[in-house]
Amino acid sequence: MDQILYGIPLIGLVFEFIGYLIAVLPIIAPITYSAAVPIAFAALCGVMCERSGVVNIGIEGTMLVAAFVGWSAGVFLLPILGSEGGPIFGASPAMLVALLLAILAAVVVSALHAWLSISVRADQIISGTIINIAAFGITGYLNTLLAKSSPTGAGAFTAWTPPEFLTTLPFVGWIFTTLFAQGPLTISLLFIVIGFQILLFRSRWGLRSRAVGEHPRAAETVGIDVIRLRYRNVLAGGVLAGLGGAFLSMEATASFQQGMTAGRGFIGLAAMIVGRWTPLGAFGAALLFASSVGISQSIKIAPPPGQLGDILTSLPGQFFDALPYLVTIVILAGVVGRSIPPAADGQPYEREAAT
Amino acid sequence: MSRARRVWAIIALPLISIVLSVIVGSLVIIFSEWLVAGQLNPGLALKAYGALISGSVGSFNAIVNTLVATVPLLLGGLSVGLAFKAGLFNIGAQGQFLMGALGSVIVGIQLRESPAVIAIPVALAAGMLFGAFWGFIPGFLKATRGAHEVVTTIMLNFIAIAFLAFMVSGPLDVEGSPSPITLNVGNAALPIILGRNGHLGLIIAPIMAILYGFLLFRTTRGFEIRVAGASPDAARYAGMSPKRLIIWTMSVAGMLAGMAGGLELLGTTHHMTASYGTTVGFDAIAVALLGRTSPIGIVLAALLFGALRSGAAAMQIQAGVPAELVGVLQATILFFLVASPVIKRVFRLKGADTGLEEAGTMTSTYSGAAKIA
Numbered sequence: 001m002d003q004i005l006y007g008i009p010l011i012g013l014v015f016e017f018i019g020y021l022i023a024v025l026p027i028i029a030p031i032t033y034s035a036a037v038p039i040a041f042a043a044l045c046g047v048m049c050e051r052s053g054v055v056n057i058g059i060e061g062t063m064l065v066a067a068f069v070g071w072s073a074g075v076f077l078l079p080i081l082g083s084e085g086g087p088i089f090g091a092s093p094a095m096l097v098a099l100l101l102a103i104l105a106a107v108v109v110s111a112l113h114a115w116l117s118i119s120v121r122a123d124q125i126i127s128g129t130i131i132n133i134a135a136f137g138i139t140g141y142l143n144t145l146l147a148k149s150s151p152t153g154a155g156a157f158t159a160w161t162p163p164e165f166l167t168t169l170p171f172v173g174w175i176f177t178t179l180f181a182q183g184p185l186t187i188s189l190l191f192i193v194i195g196f197q198i199l200l201f202r203s204r205w206g207l208r209s210r211a212v213g214e215h216p217r218a219a220e221t222v223g224i225d226v227i228r229l230r231y232r233n234v235l236a237g238g239v240l241a242g243l244g245g246a247f248l249s250m251e252a253t254a255s256f257q258q259g260m261t262a263g264r265g266f267i268g269l270a271a272m273i274v275g276r277w278t279p280l281g282a283f284g285a286a287l288l289f290a291s292s293v294g295i296s297q298s299i300k301i302a303p304p305p306g307q308l309g310d311i312l313t314s315l316p317g318q319f320f321d322a323l324p325y326l327v328t329i330v331i332l333a334g335v336v337g338r339s340i341p342p343a344a345d346g347q348p349y350e351r352e353a354a355t
Numbered sequence: 356m357s358r359a360r361r362v363w364a365i366i367a368l369p370l371i372s373i374v375l376s377v378i379v380g381s382l383v384i385i386f387s388e389w390l391v392a393g394q395l396n397p398g399l400a401l402k403a404y405g406a407l408i409s410g411s412v413g414s415f416n417a418i419v420n421t422l423v424a425t426v427p428l429l430l431g432g433l434s435v436g437l438a439f440k441a442g443l444f445n446i447g448a449q450g451q452f453l454m455g456a457l458g459s460v461i462v463g464i465q466l467r468e469s470p471a472v473i474a475i476p477v478a479l480a481a482g483m484l485f486g487a488f489w490g491f492i493p494g495f496l497k498a499t500r501g502a503h504e505v506v507t508t509i510m511l512n513f514i515a516i517a518f519l520a521f522m523v524s525g526p527l528d529v530e531g532s533p534s535p536i537t538l539n540v541g542n543a544a545l546p547i548i549l550g551r552n553g554h555l556g557l558i559i560a561p562i563m564a565i566l567y568g569f570l571l572f573r574t575t576r577g578f579e580i581r582v583a584g585a586s587p588d589a590a591r592y593a594g595m596s597p598k599r600l601i602i603w604t605m606s607v608a609g610m611l612a613g614m615a616g617g618l619e620l621l622g623t624t625h626h627m628t629a630s631y632g633t634t635v636g637f638d639a640i641a642v643a644l645l646g647r648t649s650p651i652g653i654v655l656a657a658l659l660f661g662a663l664r665s666g667a668a669a670m671q672i673q674a675g676v677p678a679e680l681v682g683v684l685q686a687t688i689l690f691f692l693v694a695s696p697v698i699k700r701v702f703r704l705k706g707a708d709t710g711l712e713e714a715g716t717m718t719s720t721y722s723g724a725a726k727i728a
Contacts, residue, residue, distance in 0.1 A: 055718060057505055122693045125444060125505060125718045126644070130689045133637050137682025141383070144677035145391045266509045273506075316525060322517035325510040332507065333500040346718040 013308055020304040027301060029178050032294030034252060035324075036286040037186050038063065038261070041244025042268020043275065043282035044196060048237035051200065051277060052230050053213040054117055055346040057128025059241050060265025061135030062109045066245025068139040070102030071256035072146060074154025089184045090158035098154055099250060103242035109135065110238025118230050121348035132265075140258050156254035157183040183251040185243055189283075192240070196279040209233055213342035216349045226349050241265070263325065270332045276339050285331075292327045296320035367704050369645055369652075372691035373659070375698075377404070379687045384676055403674040410669025411662035417669075419550035423623060425661030426556040427452065430615035431639025432657050433567045434490075434608040436648040438504075440571060441604040442584035442716030447493060447508025448612040449636025450515035451486040455613025456620040457519050458485030460537055460627045461527065463620070467541025474543035475555075479617045486613010487606045489515065494605025498598040504605065512636065523629040535629040545622040554622030561654070563611065568650035580604055584716055612639070634682075638664070641685045644692060660685065 021028065042059045049056040056062075077094035109131060116127040159182050167173045167181070180187060200206040208229060211219040216226045244264070249256045267289055274288070275281025299320070303309040381400030389395045411421045431448045438445035445451075459482035466474035493507040524535035545554040571577040583590040583600050590597055615635060620627065638660050645659070646652030663685070667678035691698055699705075 116693055120694055120696050122696070123718055127693055129444075129446065129640060130686060130693055133641065133682070133689060134686030136637065137679060137684075137686045138383075141677050141679035141683050142387060144679050145387055148391070263509055263513050266506050270506050270510075316521050318517040318521035318524075321520075322514045325513040325517075329496070329502070329507055329510045329514075333496045333502045 013311070016304070016306070016308045020308065021295065023304075024298045024302055026174065027298040028291065028294035031297045032287060032291045033178060034182070034186060035293035036283075036290035037189055037247050038244040038252075038264045039268045039271055039289055040189055040193070040283050040286035041240050041247065042265045043271035043286050044192065044279055045237040045240040045244070046269050046272035047196070047200075047275075047277055047279055047282050048240060049234050050272065050342055050345050051213045052209045052233040053216060053342060053344040053347065053349070054114070054230055054234050055124040055128065056110075056113060056234065056237060057125050057269070058109070058113050058131030058135075058265075059128075059237075059268055060261050060263065061128075061132035062106045062113075062238060062241040063245035063248070063265050064132075064135045064139055064259070064261045065109050066102040066106040066242040067249040067260055068143065068245075068256050069105035070098050070246040071153050071249040071254075072142065073098035073101040074250070075146065075151040078152065078154045089160060090155070091184070092154060094154040095157065095250065099246050102246040102250070103239055106242025106245060107235050107238035110234050110241065114231050114234035117348065118227060118234070121350070124346050124348070136259060139256075143256060143258055153249075153254050153256075157185065157251045159183050160187065183247075185247040185251050188243065192243075193279050193283045200279060210342070213344055216344050217352075220351070227351070230349070244268075267324065267328050270328045273339050273341070274331055274335045277341060288331065289324060289328055292323040296323055365647070365652075368692065368695045368698060369647070369656075371698055371702060371704075372645075372688045372695075375691045376684050376687035380404075380680060380684045383683055384680065388676075399674060399676070403670050403676040403680070406670040406673035407663070407666040409666075410673075411666030416550060417665070419553045420665045421658070421662045422549070422557055423552055423554065423661075424665040425657045426554075426560045426622070427615040427619045427633075427635050428638050428642050428660050428664070429560045429654060429657035430563060430611050430618070431635045432642030432646055432653040433563060433650075434611035434615070435639045435643035436646065436653050437567065437571075437580070437611065438604060438608045439643055439648045439717070440584045441580045441600060442587065443494075443497075443601065443604060443608075444505055444717045445490070445493075445508060445605065445608045445612075446505060446636065446640065447489065447511050447609070448615075448639040449633065450508065450512035451489040451609040451612035452616035452619075452633055452635045453512075453515040453519050453631070454489040455482035455486035455616025456627065456631065457515075457522060457616075458482040458613065459543075459617035459620045460540060461522070463540030463543035464527070464538040466543050467538065469542060471542045471546070474541075475545060475621065478540065478543040478621055479614065482617025482620070483610045483614045486616060487610035489613065490609015491602065491606040494602040494609075497605070498601040516632070519627075519631060520629045523627050523631065527627070537627045539626045540621055543621055544625050545618065552623065554618070556618035556622045559614075559618060563614070564650045564654050567611075567653075571650075576603070587716060615639075634664075637682075638685070641689055644689055 042063060045059050045062070046056060074094055077097055081094040081097065082092065113127055113131055116122045117124040160180060162176060162181055167177050169176070179190060200209065208219065208224050212224060212226050212229050220226050245261070248260055268286065271285035271289055272282045274285035275283070299312050303313045381404070384400045384403055385395065385397055388399055410417060412418055431452065434448050434451065435445050459478045462481035463474065463478035466477060489511060492511060493502075493504040496502040496507050497504050523537055527537040528535045529538055545556060547554055549557060571581065579590065579595045579600055582593065583595060583597055587597055590600070612635075616633075619633075624631075642653055642656040642660055646654070646656035663681045667681045670676050670680065671678045
């Protein structure tokens with residue numbers, strides 16, 4: 001009986017909390033959406049690699065390299081190409097070239113992983129771990145060298161301003177602003193998710209990729225070049241991780257910090273698993289993980305009134321720092337048993353010897 | 356095969372990897388300096404390595420510092436190595452180390468005025484317990500839910516950082532201090548047994564390496580771990596419980612990393628700030644891989660990385676090369692180790708051992724691909 005009596009105010013608080021979340025949705029949604037961008041790119045990179053049978057633990061490091069190259073290339077290019085912002089996204093020539101270099105760097109790192117795991121047939125988890133360690137070491141080393149002269153970066157991409165007749169529409173306008181009044185990498189994510197989902201399940205390439213990830217031997221017998229397709233997909237995954245990394249140092253901020261990916265590559269892997277290795281699912285899971293960032297920010301900006309507000313604002317700041325990681329573990333542990341990876345995931349492929 | 360050839364087969368690839376990474380490291384030093392400062396100075400690499408060597412083994416004090424830096428790396432390496440043996444990947448040594456240090460500081464400051472014979476063992480045990488708990492969580496999640504430790508241990512590393520910052524800036528903070536800091540552990544500090552700062556850990560860590568070897572190669576549990584690591588199916592058919600083994604191994608691995616944190620805190624820093632951090636997590640992985648998970652190998656690899664870490668400061672001061680170069684060297688050593696099939700071909704080392712058989716088990720359980728129970 002006592003337990004029931006204690007339970008009533010608690011249930012009340014839960015309802016109050018849900019009501020609060022609905023009320024501050026306009027605050028939570030944009031923060032969640034931007035926090036989800038790097039996680040979603042990482043998750044898409046994971047889907048791209050693992051659907052064709054290559055486990056990529058090195059996404060974290062790949063993104064870190066891209067973030068560093070995007071920022072540091074801007075530092076070098078700024079005096080050469082000038083800093084005038086373009087008409088759209090405030091993109092100067094230096095920033096555009098830096099973005100391309102960031103993506104290129106991520107592709108090179110991915111090529112290393114592809115070579116180690118596809119050709120050398122090294123263990124893929126160890127290979128990915130080494131990429132993470134190497135990325136952390138090399139970006140840390142170069143960052144310390146560069147920081148000696150306290151350099152100026154090329155700045156960050158700015159958000160697009162949609163025309164007024166769209167944003168003033170009731171509700172539709174709000175959704176449109178949330179999704180599209182954003183920087184170029186955030187906007188591109190939405191199109192990439194949809195395009196990737198269609199390609200993976202409706203195109204010849206998608207069918208072949210999935211075949212190579214499920215049963216490479218069978219795929220080879222019908223004439224698919226397993227090795228080449230895996231290489232191609234891991235490199236394409238590098239482009240996605242590169243966009244995610246560039247987002248961190250060129251759109252979300254205009255600077256680089258040591259280890260700034262802060263585990264997002266791994267949260268992306270968790271999003272991939274929770275999203276059952278589909279682009280749309282991974283994107284949804286990334287939003288779910290990122291919502292913890294949105295909620296903790298909104299509690300700081302607009303705390304709920306009354307007892308609930310007192311409780312939430314009395315929680316220490318470090319609790320909110322840890323929240324995305326906690327949420328990831330809890331959801332992963334709850335979902336993972338029912339999420340089935342591609343059958344040949346992580347297994348190096350060896351061609352049958354011609355006799 | 357003669358004994359000498361057997362030894363060569365084991366150490367050939369690690370040695371070649373180290374030599375190659377030194378070469379790559381010097382190229383990195385020269386080219387990055389050229390990129391940033393605009394001048395090509397080949398002598399800088401020699402100067403940097405010279406400073407690194409004299410800073411790590413150039414004097415009695417330098418050698419003691421290297422040994423002190425080796426202690427957490429050795430224990431961390433044993434932690435990662437033990438997990439490897441069971442086909443598990445403990446990337447969480449970082450978080451377990453931090454929790455261990457936190458456990459030791461919490462208990463250490465309570466016992467700061469108790470006799471050292473009580474304060475030291477109890478504070479150290481608290482650190483080991485905290486670390487073991489932080490290893491138990493991913494073990495439990497893997498055994499019962501199939502959540503792969505590669506993701507969960509990384510998440511726990513970040514949670515440990517946040518929890519530590521909360522404890523130090525909240526409950527453990529000394530009132531009136533300008534920035535968050537805990538009290539000194541007082542009598543719980545480890546006694547100095549060698550030189551200026553060679554603490555008791557210098558004895559404890561090698562003993563743990565011996566126990567590690569004993570556990571793995573002389574006990575039933577060690578046999579079970581090795582069977583489960585080499586082939587989970589074989590372990591299951593032999594009637595072992597992979598679930599229990601996973602939880603046990605991750606907890607013990609966490610305990611070892613927690614002990615590293617406890618010794619580091621009680622032996623060198625004696626108190627904690629909110630930004631208390633470490634590079635032990637990555638270093639421990641490098642140590643375990645370079646040491647091939649064998650006790651002797653881990654001791655030698657820990658000495659190498661301990662020397663690098665303790666000489667890095669001298670290198671930064673004397674040659675102006677950032678201490679982070681150690682991370683670059685570490686990464687290239689590991690890269691050449693993983694690319695060992697290629698290295699073997701290039702250097703024509705037919706008999707050389709390439710490495711880690713248990714890695715296959717680790718990868719096959721990734722994201723629940725292989726059934727655990």
